[in-house]
Amino acid sequence: MDTIGDFLTKIRNASRANKQVCSAESSSIKINLADILKRNGYIADYEVKKLRPGISEISLSLKYVRGVPAITGICRCSRPGCRLYYTHASIPKVYNNLGICILTTSKGVLSGKEAMQQHVGGELLCKVW
Secondary structure: OOHHHHHHHHHHHHHHOOOOEEEEEOOHHHHHHHHHHHHOOOEEEEEEEEEEOOEEEEEEEEOEEOOEEOOOOEEEOOEOOEOOEEOHHHOOOOOOOOOEEEEEEOOEEEEHHHHHHOOOOEEEEEEEO
């Protein structure tokens, strides 16, 4: 089971269906992914709700610009069967810097630009454009 891949698929499907809100089971990495998407302007906001002890849910408010989703594409790069690692110098550009890539590094989950600035590499989780 690839929980990050499932989370990204829920976001992709909700944005293509022009939904306002997308929700999924919460985890720390999903919260970090949502925070990066919010900081880079791909979602309007996110909220973590406690359902019962030990179980929480993350709700994303998707962003639209004149009726067009801010997230036109989101893909999972590193999979459980095939991990992709990059040094800070070889982090890929997404659509000639019009999109972002998200990495998990030794300093936490960072966007590609933040990872290059901090001179850390890591596992490429996904690309967003």
